[in-house]
Amino acid sequence: MPEVEVGSTRLYYQQAGAGPDVVLVHAVTSNLAVWVFSGLMDALASHYRVTAYDLRGHGMSARPARGYTSAVMAEDFRQLHRALGLKPAYLVGHSFGGVVSMHAAALAPECVAGVVLSDSFFPGLKHIEPNFGKMGLWQEVRQTFARVGVELGETVDFGRLFRETAAMSPEKFQQLEEIYGAFGRGWLRQLPLLASTSCGDDVLAEAGLTADVLRSIQHPVVALYDEFSPFLATANWLQQYLPCCVAEIIPAAKHLAMLDNTAAFTAAVLRHLNRLTGTPGQSHGIAGSA
Amino acid sequence: MLGSDQVLTLLAEVVRETFPDRDFPESVDISTLLFADLGLSSIELVVLGEKLEARWGRRLPFATFLKGLRDRGATDIALGELVVFLQNNPPQLV
Structure with a gap:
């Protein structure tokens, strides 16, 4: 590579x-x-x-x-x-x-x-x-996560997004994968990997x-x-x-x-x-x- | 022109070599889906394209192929589509 x-x-x-x-x-x-x-x-x-x-x-x-x-x-x-x-x-x-x-x-x-x-x-x-923090895109992500019972908060918070996906049960994560579909799955899978980094705050x-x-x-x-x-x-x-x-x-x-x-x-x-x-x-x- | 079975065999080899730690199905066919069945992500498809270029010994219009899929609203990619693409862009070295 x-x-x-x-x-x-x-x-x-x-x-x-x-x-x-x-x-x-x-x-x-x-x-x-x-x-x-x-x-x-x-x-x-x-x-x-x-x-x-x-x-x-x-x-x-x-x-x-x-x-x-x-x-x-x-x-x-x-x-x-x-x-x-x-x-x-x-x-x-x-x-x-x-x-x-x-x-x-x-x-x-x-x-x-x-x-x-x-x-x-x-x-x-x-x-x-x-x-700031009120992006429509964030609201769409928030609503999608709410469908599997995960609350992300009103304003953009990448750290929370990463932590919530890392803490999610495999069943909920799979539900989200199905919602996001084939092309969105790669995006979703990257989120928990960033939970152990300072990316969210930085x-x-x-x-x-x-x-x-x-x-x-x-x-x-x-x-x-x-x-x-x-x-x-x-x-x-x-x-x-x-x-x-x-x-x-x-x-x-x-x-x-x-x-x-x-x-x-x-x-x-x-x-x-x-x-x-x-x-x-x-x-x-x-x-x-x- | 390479037959579709030959290309599929080569393609399966490249996929396994590119992602050696992944647990792929024992056998694949032209209906096997890259995202749903093999669990690849979009960035992994980019890497796969690069490995195919190395194996094929030439630049491939892989980006055009991927954009074309997106343009027509495809939600996944069957190995068979990739086989046809590779048949249309034959290798210089195999």
């Missing part, structure tokens, strides 16, 4: 294509398969060298007990970038993956050419985000990525936020205060744009990357569409 040793852990990655470097960074509890199944990796590989990797603790990467803040994961990215010999890369980060990407832009600016965010919530912007920590640090990022940033995102205040703030930020709404999506509206999300990512890198969009046949 393609892996790199970074600091105290080991990261699994996949790479395809040739051209300017693009790195795909998934969300908490996800893994790089989301970029493969959504087709984004394939779509970008026509003109870019695309690297997708599993964050520590996720997918096929190693699962250390500690070190799940965006600061630590930005350092993981820096080391992965060096180990793979990448050029300054365009990072496409979904949700927490976007937080890691922006933290990497702040801490390792020489490794980053630009950032494309997908519906990210920043703990450092909690004060401007009225919908990912909601500001970890030094304050509003001022975000404002200081000079790289071009594209803020793709979902039409039904709970974080539209964040999108507005980024557009207003970042030195070089373009914002765009992905229609008919509610936090999982690459799956909710694959065509529009893929087209938007391609269009913005082509603009930033000077790659002719016509060759993709979808320039300007979204």
Whole structure:
């Protein structure tokens, strides 16, 4: 398996294509398969060298007990970038993956050419985000778990989600597997594995990525936020205060744009990357569409 | 072109080699489901694709295959579908 040793852990990655470097960074509890199944990796590989990797603790990467803040994961990215010999890369980060990407832009600016965010919530912007903790997606997870008698609480609490799944009886877990179906089962099985780590608390920590640090990022940033995102205040703030930020709404999506509206999300990512890198969009046949 | 039985045998070998610690059924056939019967997850399918590329000695459009399944709303993948995919993308080295 393609892996790199970074600091105290080991990261699994996949790479395809040739051209300017693009790195795909998934969300908490996800893994790089989301970029493969959504087709984004394939779509970008026509003109870019695309690297997708599993964050520590996720997918096929190693699962250390500690070190799940965006600061630590930005350092993981820096080391992965060096180990793979990448050029300054365009990072496409979904949700927490976007937080890691922006933290990497702040801490390792020489490794980053630009950032494309997908519906990210920043703990450092909690004060401007009225919908923190009230994500519709969390409510859906909460309702699903309630069907097997497990209460997760009103507001987003990854630590509780991990602990509850770890403590669940095999019968209840199997019921949940049946509810989530074949494609959701992998996601579900990952949750109890994170219960013995600091991931749940770490990912909601500001970890030094304050509003001022975000404002200081000079790289071009594209803020793709979902039409039904709970974080539209964040999108507005980024557009207003970042030195070089373009914002765009992905229609008919509610936090999982690459799956909710694959065509529009893929087209938007391609269009913005082509603009930033000077790659002719016509060759993709979808320039300007979204 | 390799026959479907040959491809199925090779495929079963790669699956067992890729996940040596898993307790797979003794025998599989084209109706065996990757998620429901073999218990694989989406990330494990990505790893399987990488191992198949190594065995086939060539890049495979595995991501296109997986996206196609998702696009048509498939909830699982039968080994038979993977066999047809591999027959359409024959190995350079076996």
